[in-house]
Amino acid sequence: MSGERRLALAASPTEQAQVAAADLRQRYDWVPIGEAELVVALGGDGFLLQTLHAMLDRHRALPVFGMNLGTVGFLMNEWSPDLLESRILRARSFTVTPLRMTATTVSGEVVTYAAINEVSLLRETRQTARLEVTVNGRVVLPELVCDGVLAATPAGSTAYNLSAHGPILPLDSSLIALTPISAFRPRRWRGAILPDRTRIGFRVLDPVKRPVSAVADQREVRDVATVEVAIDRSSTLTLLFDPEHALDDRITMEQFVI
Structure with missing residues (x-):
């Protein structure tokens, strides 16, 4: 990719996510998760939680940039294969303590x-x-x-x-x-x-x-x-969001959904 951060790709087993993953593998360079500095996750909220839990189990919690290819995707960014490097560079980070x-x-x-x-x-x-x-x-x-x-x-x-x-x-x-x-x-x-x-x-x-x-x-x-x-203050997780779709803004706006 840009050479600045080594990225790993994780995708839900659903057909939609697998097709998207194949597209991203053609466009960008990826490394195994054991060598990565950041994970791009494709799927829905459930798959993102699975990805985060897997990292907690390995005691190696990498930042995660998720893209929604599931149903709700509240914890995800919008899916787009374009300009992924610049999106990650501009992303806002949020720390979550489980x-x-x-x-x-x-x-x-x-x-x-x-x-x-x-x-x-x-x-x-x-x-x-x-x-x-x-x-x-x-x-x-x-x-x-x-x-x-x-x-x-x-x-x-x-x-x-x-x-x-x-x-x-x-x-x-x-x-x-x-x-x-x-x-x-x-x-x-x-x-x-x-x-x-x-x-x-x-x-x-x-x-x-x-x-x-x-x-x-x-x-x-x-x-x-x-x-x-x-x-558990010994474990922290970092989620990355596009500036216009940041998690704190989404949580605030949920209070006004009728």
Whole structure:
């Protein structure tokens, strides 16, 4: 490419993304991801999350410039094969700090996953979940009867959190949204907005009769007994956006969508 930055190409397995990837491979030079300084990702929001999680797993988080070849593409730039070098040079960068979920199952297994958008606790059966909620070790809800509850980052506040009627958080707000999903008791509780230094804990009150799963973005742990959620400041991710399609502007404008 320009010789200034070594770029790797990642593409969703969908036909549309694969055709676009073939076009880009003819136009530009690419290196394997292990030698790259930046990743160009083709697909939708789900594929971008997969790409980011794969880098977290490898403990090598490269900046990512995504182009939308999926459905929604809220976290993506517009697809165009032209002038890619200049777009990357002009791109605005945004740092995203993921959540860290530590889930302990009924059998005692401990599983830790990162979540870029949200951590969700969801009932596994027709029966509602019964959860105790703590903030920094203090019990704030002795019993939340619900279909589920989620903790969302600012970057994820316009995803599942928004569909559950949670608040939209500005990207630079240093906040976490704690949002119930179809709460039955207390019925009037609509959630909370917490500083991102907060440690949030969930304890399943009847995990055998009313089993609950915990999901960190797309990774699920079933039959959990307790779940702890906190910002993982040891892991940071960088997303790149065209100046006219920057993520902070998109999140702000979502508040005015009718």
